[in-house]
Amino acid sequence: MKSEPMLLAQQFVNGLMLGSIYALVAVAFTLTIGVLNFLNFSIPGIFMLGGMFTWIFLKSGLPLGLVVLLALVIGAAASLLVERSSYRQMMGSDHFIPLVSSMGFLILYENLVLIFWGSDIQVVNSPFRDVSVTVFGLIISIPQLAGLALAVTMAYVLTRILYGTSTGRGLRAIAENPDSAIMLGVHVFRIVPVVFLFSGLFTALAGVIFALNYTQVHPFMGEEVALKGISAMVIGGMGSVWGAIVGGLLIGVAEILSISSFGSDFVDIAVYGLLLVILVIRPEGLFGGSALGRERL
Amino acid sequence: MSAVPALKIDNIGKHFGGVKVIDQLSFSVPLGARTALIGPNGAGKTTVFNLVSGVYPLDYGSIALNGADVTHVSQGERIKFGLARSFQNIRLIAHLTALENILLGQQIRAGGLRGLLYPLNVFRRNKWRDEARAALCDVGLEAYGDDMVGDLPYGVQKRIDLVRAELARPKLLLLDEPAAGLNPTETEELQAHLEGLTERGITLVVVEHDMQFINVLCEHVVVLNFGSKIAEGTPEEVRNHGAVREAYLGREEDEEAFSHAS
Amino acid sequence: MTSYQTGLLVILSINIVIAYGAYLPIAAGQMNLGIAGFMALGAYASAYVANNAGLPPIVTIFIGAGFAGLLALIVAVPILRTRGIYLALATFALGQIVAAAILNVELVGAAEGYSVLDHFGLATIAPITIATIAVVAYLNRTRFGLNLTAISQDELLANLFGVRTRRLQIAAFTLGAFFAGLGGALHAHYYNYIRPQDFNILLSIYIILFVLLGGTRSVLGPIVGAAIFTFLPEIFRDLDKKFSAFFDQVPDWLGQASAWRFAIFAALIIVFMMLRPQGIMTRGATRAAARWVAWCVRRLGFARSSGARP
Ligand SMILES: Nc1ncnc2c1ncn2[C@@H]1O[C@H](COP(=O)(O)OP(=O)(O)OP(=O)(O)O)[C@@H](O)[C@H]1O
Ligand SMILES: [Mg+2]
Numbered sequence: 001m002k003s004e005p006m007l008l009a010q011q012f013v014n015g016l017m018l019g020s021i022y023a024l025v026a027v028a029f030t031l032t033i034g035v036l037n038f039l040n041f042s043i044p045g046i047f048m049l050g051g052m053f054t055w056i057f058l059k060s061g062l063p064l065g066l067v068v069l070l071a072l073v074i075g076a077a078a079s080l081l082v083e084r085s086s087y088r089q090m091m092g093s094d095h096f097i098p099l100v101s102s103m104g105f106l107i108l109y110e111n112l113v114l115i116f117w118g119s120d121i122q123v124v125n126s127p128f129r130d131v132s133v134t135v136f137g138l139i140i141s142i143p144q145l146a147g148l149a150l151a152v153t154m155a156y157v158l159t160r161i162l163y164g165t166s167t168g169r170g171l172r173a174i175a176e177n178p179d180s181a182i183m184l185g186v187h188v189f190r191i192v193p194v195v196f197l198f199s200g201l202f203t204a205l206a207g208v209i210f211a212l213n214y215t216q217v218h219p220f221m222g223e224e225v226a227l228k229g230i231s232a233m234v235i236g237g238m239g240s241v242w243g244a245i246v247g248g249l250l251i252g253v254a255e256i257l258s259i260s261s262f263g264s265d266f267v268d269i270a271v272y273g274l275l276l277v278i279l280v281i282r283p284e285g286l287f288g289g290s291a292l293g294r295e296r297l
Numbered sequence: 298m299s300a301v302p303a304l305k306i307d308n309i310g311k312h313f314g315g316v317k318v319i320d321q322l323s324f325s326v327p328l329g330a331r332t333a334l335i336g337p338n339g340a341g342k343t344t345v346f347n348l349v350s351g352v353y354p355l356d357y358g359s360i361a362l363n364g365a366d367v368t369h370v371s372q373g374e375r376i377k378f379g380l381a382r383s384f385q386n387i388r389l390i391a392h393l394t395a396l397e398n399i400l401l402g403q404q405i406r407a408g409g410l411r412g413l414l415y416p417l418n419v420f421r422r423n424k425w426r427d428e429a430r431a432a433l434c435d436v437g438l439e440a441y442g443d444d445m446v447g448d449l450p451y452g453v454q455k456r457i458d459l460v461r462a463e464l465a466r467p468k469l470l471l472l473d474e475p476a477a478g479l480n481p482t483e484t485e486e487l488q489a490h491l492e493g494l495t496e497r498g499i500t501l502v503v504v505e506h507d508m509q510f511i512n513v514l515c516e517h518v519v520v521l522n523f524g525s526k527i528a529e530g531t532p533e534e535v536r537n538h539g540a541v542r543e544a545y546l547g548r549e550e551d552e553e554a555f556s557h558a559s
Numbered sequence: 560m561t562s563y564q565t566g567l568l569v570i571l572s573i574n575i576v577i578a579y580g581a582y583l584p585i586a587a588g589q590m591n592l593g594i595a596g597f598m599a600l601g602a603y604a605s606a607y608v609a610n611n612a613g614l615p616p617i618v619t620i621f622i623g624a625g626f627a628g629l630l631a632l633i634v635a636v637p638i639l640r641t642r643g644i645y646l647a648l649a650t651f652a653l654g655q656i657v658a659a660a661i662l663n664v665e666l667v668g669a670a671e672g673y674s675v676l677d678h679f680g681l682a683t684i685a686p687i688t689i690a691t692i693a694v695v696a697y698l699n700r701t702r703f704g705l706n707l708t709a710i711s712q713d714e715l716l717a718n719l720f721g722v723r724t725r726r727l728q729i730a731a732f733t734l735g736a737f738f739a740g741l742g743g744a745l746h747a748h749y750y751n752y753i754r755p756q757d758f759n760i761l762l763s764i765y766i767i768l769f770v771l772l773g774g775t776r777s778v779l780g781p782i783v784g785a786a787i788f789t790f791l792p793e794i795f796r797d798l799d800k801k802f803s804a805f806f807d808q809v810p811d812w813l814g815q816a817s818a819w820r821f822a823i824f825a826a827l828i829i830v831f832m833m834l835r836p837q838g839i840m841t842r843g844a845t846r847a848a849a850r851w852v853a854w855c856v857r858r859l860g861f862a863r864s865s866g867a868r869p
Binding site: 101231 | 585590637638640641643644645647648649651652653655656659660662663760761764765767768771818819821822824825826828829832833836
């Protein structure tokens with residue numbers, strides 16, 4: 001039996017671990033919104049592809065490293081497909097058309113997976129099931145720790161790319177003002193796929209970690225997580241990479257702590273209520289400041 | 298001056314970021330006249346229109362329409378003071394027909410909720426459509442009434458844009474480069490049309506790069522450069538003004554336009 | 560008509576009403592991703608009143624719709640200050656809150672679901688749908704409709720011409736929520752049993768999708784979209800049984816009829832948005848359809864009169 005403060009600390013750690021998954025998804029959302037002003041609704045589907053293919057490949061006996069690699073490749077490819085057939089086609093048309101197409105992709109991906117692998121919850125034969133370390137009496141599972149570390153590392157790499165390379169400068173130019181970016185000679189068609197590539201990778205990675213960690217996957221697993229990811233992004237300020245990370249961790253912790261004291265329905269009301277209030281009175285997010293791009297009507 | 302000017306701009310200023318786009322600008326537009334607002338590219342002409350129509354708030358200064366201070370009146374209310382404008386890049390509603398675009402111009406006269414819910418397209422005849430059709434006929438566009446406006450040629454769109462603004466029955470009409478992109482015949486027609494507007498008592502302010510057009514049409518010219526007024530007077534006076542020549546110097550096309558005009 | 564066909568028509572009728580709930584704000588350039596929340600409110604409010612107040616059932620559905628409209632009106636003022644993605648997300652959050660809130664109200668069964676005593680059939684529902692279509696068709700032919708289109712394309716311009724853009728957007732949003740609530744109330748009175756999870760975000764997404772597939776520039780768009788959404792699944796019903804008439808071995812994946820129809824619906828959306836983002840029913844298409852109907856009527860009339868000739 002653990003003491004009360006230890007229990008709380010353990011829950012806090014668990015919350016951080018869950019939060020790192022939200023954080024990865026939130027970064028994926030914030031990238032397409034920040035740079036392209038595009039709310040990419042296919043992200044839950046890509047998350048699910050990451051998770052489902054982890055299960056599928058593990059089941060077929062491939063080594064873990066290869067499984068992760070393949071799942072990431074599939075996620076990235078699915079994301080690039082969205083770019084090809086929704087975003088690229090519709091630059092300059094009604095602003096919600098790409099959004100609508102990306103919703104189409106979500107439904108397409110979910111149902112294609114359902115058709116071939118069924119809608120049942122599948123148990124992932126994770127090699128990490130019982131691998132954990134104990135630090136100061138807190139149990140920390142290895143893939144969770146890896147997930148948290150990966151989330152932070154990838155966010156760091158991403159910001160280095162954004163601020164340190166010519167591709168990054170191009171991305172920020174597009175975020176600032178797409179028209180003048182084109183005029184200044186930024187190759188939008190070369191750079192936009194990069195956004196989708198990264199956002200696909202972040203999302204699929206979150207799906208892989210989720211599958212390995214929580215060992216349950218099904219065709220609709222992306223929805224709940226993506227909703228939390230969106231909330232995390234809004235709380236952190238749309239377009240801000242670090243805001244998304246912090247927002248994700250915050251929601252993870254808040255969720256774990258409050259479920260144990262209030263129940264999950266109440267958590268939903270609280271999270272979405274907070275989301276609504278922030279959107280209306282503080283659209284730049286709780287921490288304010290350096291959003292990647294500004295809203296372009 | 299005894300008469301109340303149609304538009305009085307009193308020491309206004311506006312900056313975007315660190316750039317002062319309009320700087321301590323004052324001028325008046327006499328009632329019933331045709332005034333030209335000219336200046337090199339980027340001088341701030343369109344910005345003046347945007348400030349007068351309330352699209353941007355002023356940094357300082359005041360604007361009066363027919364003696365009424367509208368500095369703090371919102372953009373959607375200024376039309377009630379008899380102000381209408383056109384845009385440098387035509388702003389028609391592409392998904393509506395030519396006729397429907399013109400109906401939009403009547404909005405301010407249509408009244409409140411009843412006007413909003415009055416059937417425009419249920420019975421065969423009604424006064425609003427008849428009026429709009431007649432206005433289209435006047436500019437020779439009756440054939441285009443039911444075409445989607447996005448598919449129409451540029452010259453036609455420009456005329457529709459103008460007619461729409463007229464149907465608001467403004468007292469003061471701001472036209473941003475109405476002759477740009479028109480062929481010589483169309484330009485002449487436009488000139489005649491604008492003269493007709495003055496006869497109907499509408500005060501005009503015209504932004505235009507074509508000096509020939511200005512010389513024929515306008516009796517009063519205000520010249521802007523870098524957001525400030527550098528000269529004002531008749532076309533003749535302005536043309537011989539040193540600062541004006543200087544402002545346009547080094548810009549070949551404008552110089553050309555000038556020598557054409559003189 | 561078999562009861563199967565009647566059932567389909569009822570579902571179509573309800574879907575059309577809901578479609579206009581999404582159509583109206585979209586026509587004003589706003590995306591309401593909380594349609595399902597407004598439906599839920601209409602469904603639960605009407606069901607509760609119907610079960611408890613002893614009012615005529617037809618009144619209760621309008622009370623339900625009124626509640627949805629009222630909520631919309633209250634939240635419209637703050638929410639419609641946001642735009643674009645922010646508005647989509649805010650309405651989405653609102654829908655989630657409504658569903659989560661209902662989940663906590665014991666009075667209407669919470670997660671258990673809630674039974675509705677009165678039942679509506681096609682005879683009640685179809686006239687309400689027709690009335691809804693008539694209202695929207697009428698509005699489209701007034702300055703209200705004209706101004707909404709203007710706002711959706713160039714809000715600044717509309718405002719400069721004296722269009723009360725804020726008020727009209729609030730009106731479109733509220734009226735849309737009213738129709739969504741009405742559709743939800745009809746849903747409750749047709750199925751006689753409602754659960755909070757019936758009104759989830761995915762439902763909102765489907766509604767938006769089929770409305771945009773149908774097209775938002777003509778009053779016929781939502782009808783066409785709703786019809787596709789309603790009838791497409793039927794084509795895939797019993798796919799494996801149809802298949803087994805020709806083949807001995809039926810692959811497993813053919814049995815997933817419901818997934819197939821959604822996948823194909825989604826593919827249709829994606830392809831359509833690429834090739835024809837304005838939707839199926841543009842105004843040109845609507846005119847062509849009207850001409851075709853007129854032509855058919857003339858032909859019929861001609862045939863009849865010529866047939867009557869000796
Ligand atoms: N919304 C804005 N934000 C930032 N800068 C602006 C904005 N509007 C105008 N400017 C700047 O203000 C200056 C004046 O622009 P304006 O459009 O008024 O010039 P103009 O005299 O109409 O020129 P032209 O003859 O090319 O139409 C330009 O340098 C322009 O870049
Ligand atoms: Mg200009």
